[in-house]
Amino acid sequence: MNIEELRAYCLSLETVEEKFPFAKIKGGESVLVFYVCNHIFAMVDLDDSDIVNIKCQPERIVDLREHCEWAGKASHMNNKYWLGMRLSGVPDDTAKELISNSYSIVKEKYRKKKR
Template identity: 75%
Template sequence: MNIEELHEYCISLEAVEEKFPFAKIKGGESVLVFYVCNHMFAMVDISDGNLVNVKCQTERLVDLREHYDWADKPSHMNDKYWLGLHINTTPIDMAKELISNSYSIVKKKYTKKKR
């Protein structure tokens, strides 16, 4: 998966917004963040385009990091809740599944709170 495919997939999900929230911070101007329910579910530095941070279940994070080279610690996020994906080497089906999983975690959590 490349940066264009990542972008295309993320915005294809329902009610997703994309923003550059760190634009005023030095080095943050190229960090693209995808939101659902006004909360982050994926982020990538488009100047690099390789490491994507996605939310993930804690128990699954550990297993993925132990078994796959493409699974890593996230950049600038809490590694207890976020997974870093090297999208250039992550199989496309797995990348899509993990992005969708992240989207679902965030959407479920913040949709419940609105009720």
């Protein structure tokens, strides 16, 4: 999966918005962030677009990091809840499933809070 495919897949999910929220911070102007329910579910630095940070279940993060070379720590995020996924190493179907999982985690959490 490349950055264009990542962007297209994220935007194909229902009610997703993309923004550059860190544009005023030095070094943050190239960070593309994807939101659902006004909360981040994926982010990628376009200057180093091989790594995407996604939300994930803590126990799954541990397993992925132990068994998959493409799974690592997420930059500038709580590594208990965020996974750094190297796009050049992860199979496309796995990347899509993990992005969809991240989207679902965030959407469920914040949809429940609105009730």
